[in-house]
Amino acid sequence: MDGAHDMGGVAGFGPVVSEQDEPAFHAEWERRAFALTLAMARPGGWTLDMSRFARENRPASDYLAMSYYQIWLAGLEQLMIERDLVRRDEIAAGHALHPATPRPVLHAADVAAGLARGAPTERAAQAPARFKVGDRVRARMLSTPTHTRLPRYVRGHVGVIDRVHGCHVFADSSAAGTGEAPQWLYTVRFDARELWGADTTAGEVSVDAWDSYLDPVEAAGALR
Amino acid sequence: MSTSHHHDHHDHSELSETELRVRALETVLTEKGYVDPAALDILIETYETKVGPRNGARVVARAWADPAFKARLMDDATHAIAELGFTGRQGEHIVAVENTAQLHNMVVCTLCSCYPWPVLGLPPVWYKSAPYRSRAVKDPRGVLKDFGVTLPGDVQIRVWDSTAEIRYLVLPQRPAGTDGWSEERLAELVTRDSMIGTGLAKQPGGHA
Numbered sequence: 001m002d003g004a005h006d007m008g009g010v011a012g013f014g015p016v017v018s019e020q021d022e023p024a025f026h027a028e029w030e031r032r033a034f035a036l037t038l039a040m041a042r043p044g045g046w047t048l049d050m051s052r053f054a055r056e057n058r059p060a061s062d063y064l065a066m067s068y069y070q071i072w073l074a075g076l077e078q079l080m081i082e083r084d085l086v087r088r089d090e091i092a093a094g095h096a097l098h099p100a101t102p103r104p105v106l107h108a109a110d111v112a113a114g115l116a117r118g119a120p121t122e123r124a125a126q127a128p129a130r131f132k133v134g135d136r137v138r139a140r141m142l143s144t145p146t147h148t149r150l151p152r153y154v155r156g157h158v159g160v161i162d163r164v165h166g167c168h169v170f171a172d173s174s175a176a177g178t179g180e181a182p183q184w185l186y187t188v189r190f191d192a193r194e195l196w197g198a199d200t201t202a203g204e205v206s207v208d209a210w211d212s213y214l215d216p217v218e219a220a221g222a223l224r
Numbered sequence: 225m226s227t228s229h230h231h232d233h234h235d236h237s238e239l240s241e242t243e244l245r246v247r248a249l250e251t252v253l254t255e256k257g258y259v260d261p262a263a264l265d266i267l268i269e270t271y272e273t274k275v276g277p278r279n280g281a282r283v284v285a286r287a288w289a290d291p292a293f294k295a296r297l298m299d300d301a302t303h304a305i306a307e308l309g310f311t312g313r314q315g316e317h318i319v320a321v322e323n324t325a326q327l328h329n330m331v332v333c334t335l336c337s338c339y340p341w342p343v344l345g346l347p348p349v350w351y352k353s354a355p356y357r358s359r360a361v362k363d364p365r366g367v368l369k370d371f372g373v374t375l376p377g378d379v380q381i382r383v384w385d386s387t388a389e390i391r392y393l394v395l396p397q398r399p400a401g402t403d404g405w406s407e408e409r410l411a412e413l414v415t416r417d418s419m420i421g422t423g424l425a426k427q428p429g430g431h432a
Contacts, residue, residue, distance in 0.1 A: 008334035008361045008385065013354040016370040022348045024272045029246040034271070035264035036250060043258040052336055068337070068352045070242055077249070086252055094248035100256035108262035115270060118312035121389040149387045151334050153361065165317065165390055185388055201365035203380035208388035
């Protein structure tokens, strides 16, 4: 989705302002919104990619005006309402008004082990990688309407395969609910001038890109 | 947090609304049996008191002090970092990138807020903010200036945009004058920002 969340290279947001000795959370509601979001993934059954899409998939003006955890909260509400885990009248009333359905729950005793385990995304490869380190590739001109992780600022540009990370769950499919559909994942390194012209102060910029985001670029002379 | 939502209604109505909404949600979800409130408390306590940039500082200090560990870290950071007991959520696949006299690395997530939780904890607000996400990939020297850092002109800057589930940890340059220091002492020099690439390790004697 070519939304407001895709911010690389956008001008006009001003300087980066850091806070001395910043706490992990700035308000009690942020603590609870954070923890509710992590805990509800168990009964909700959604993937991390689905929750990313639920956060970014909103009007650009809202996305830019909301604080980080307000976006998390809005994403969580949307995911729960879509699955009828919670209804709007219950949020308004502040109490359960409709029967719950049996769902797995994240219990206190399982939290530490679950966090330590995480959710690795690497899967066994079903075929060899299409690209190797050093290959030249072009990021495809994709304008996927749903969740995607190919930022606008690299689309159409030529870079070099910098690392090969194995086969990983494909975010676009995982967010759409069409399965893990693992693909080879690469770090693709771009000369910053290829992306921005001469005025950039970066030397090189890389993104991590799944195989279907990329096209091969033949070496000069190899075409005929 | 307090009873402030009653009298703050006019001054901070937006915040109060959000606060009330979160309370309402937690009540509904608890009543429906979808969340265990004790699990929420543990999640919060974990990221407020246990998981943070001190973890990453221990990793960096060990890499500075122990060449064999550094070699393992550069080869397979996920497993090397697990030797110190730091694993899991948002750090399932970690890559360490090393700063040198010629190369400075900076990590960003332009699309959201991807960050290596097991070693750095939850990201600070600025890391998740539009100014950082928009500028890091185009004008990293300008971003460094916002942090009060100026690099020599001949240092190349490499920016890593975390667009998948690979998480990046910057291995900052070891400050001069720290020969023979213990890992504990070295770790005191390692700042959060030096492991993101918006800062440098502190110099012995206290200067960042």
